Amino acid sequence: EAGVAQSPRYKIIEKRQSVAFWCNPISGHATLYWYQQILGQGPKLLIQFQNNGVVDDSQLPKDRFSAERLKGVDSTLKIQPAKLEDSAVYLCASSLPGGPSTDTQYFGPGTRLTVL
Amino acid sequence: GEDVEQSLFLSVREGDSSVINCTYTDSSSTYLYWYKQEPGAGLQLLTYIFSNMDMKQDQRLTVLLNKKDKHLSLRIADTQTGDSAIYFCATGGGFQKLVFGTGTRLLVSP
Numbered sequence: 001e002a003g004v005a006q007s008p009r010y011k012i013i014e015k016r017q018s019v020a021f022w023c024n025p026i027s028g029h030a031t032l033y034w035y036q037q038i039l040g041q042g043p044k045l046l047i048q049f050q051n052n053g054v055v056d057d058s059q060l061p062k063d064r065f066s067a068e069r070l071k072g073v074d075s076t077l078k079i080q081p082a083k084l085e086d087s088a089v090y091l092c093a094s095s096l097p098g099g100p101s102t103d104t105q106y107f108g109p110g111t112r113l114t115v116l
Numbered sequence: 117g118e119d120v121e122q123s124l125f126l127s128v129r130e131g132d133s134s135v136i137n138c139t140y141t142d143s144s145s146t147y148l149y150w151y152k153q154e155p156g157a158g159l160q161l162l163t164y165i166f167s168n169m170d171m172k173q174d175q176r177l178t179v180l181l182n183k184k185d186k187h188l189s190l191r192i193a194d195t196q197t198g199d200s201a202i203y204f205c206a207t208g209g210g211f212q213k214l215v216f217g218t219g220t221r222l223l224v225s226p
Contacts, residue, residue, distance in 0.1 A: 004158070040218070040219075041218055041219070042120070042204050042206070042216030042217050042218050042219055043159070043204075043216050044216070045213050045214065048213065056213055091158055091159070093158075093159075103209060104161050105159075105161070105214065106161075107158030107159040107160070108158050109156065109157055109158050110157075110158055
């Protein structure tokens with residue numbers, strides 16, 4: 001079974017530029033998550049989708065971050081404009097909905113963003 | 117909001133047991149998880165425990181939960197160099213979002 005795919009793996013941009021990340025979840029997984037992991041910290045949930053609807057975006061900085069999941073499969077996360085403090089690894093995860101045995105979140109390798 | 121704390125670093129010798137500790141504040145968490153993160157990789161679920169359990173054993177892994185003290189631990193028996201990684205505890209699950217700790221870097225020396 002193919003895992004969660006993310007691209008690009010690395011991205012370096014200057015502040016005030018825009019950047020987009022792409023995620024392809026495991027086939028059949030209805031729930032998709034985007035996390036931000038700042039160096040030395042645990043991942044923090046940015047947004048959760050159930051199919052193509054948003055379940056939780058309470059920690060998404062909506063003035064600069066946006067995310068969409070068209071057709072309930074792939075998802076993109078965009079930052080516009082980027083700030084220095086956005087430097088982090090952006091992790092995508094997917095899961096089947098339900099209790100923990102079916103709600104296990106499978107993580108992609110992440111995109112490491114450096115903002116100069 | 118929920119706060120999950122872990123010690124930053126643990127160093128052990130190969131063959132010894134490792135114990136990684138975690139404390140949390142939200143007693144309403146349904147499940148508690150341990151994830152492993154290797155360099156350049158995403159997080160891998162190691163094990164989880166339901167909040168009404170005290171202990172769970174899974175091969176070399178033993179999870180202990182003390183709900184009164186809001187303390188979770190992960191014991192790795194016969195630790196190997198391949199176990200070197202960052203270990204995260206997380207609370208939530210089910211319909212609750214996951215809240216991760218700061219991570220404990222485990223270094224296993226030969």
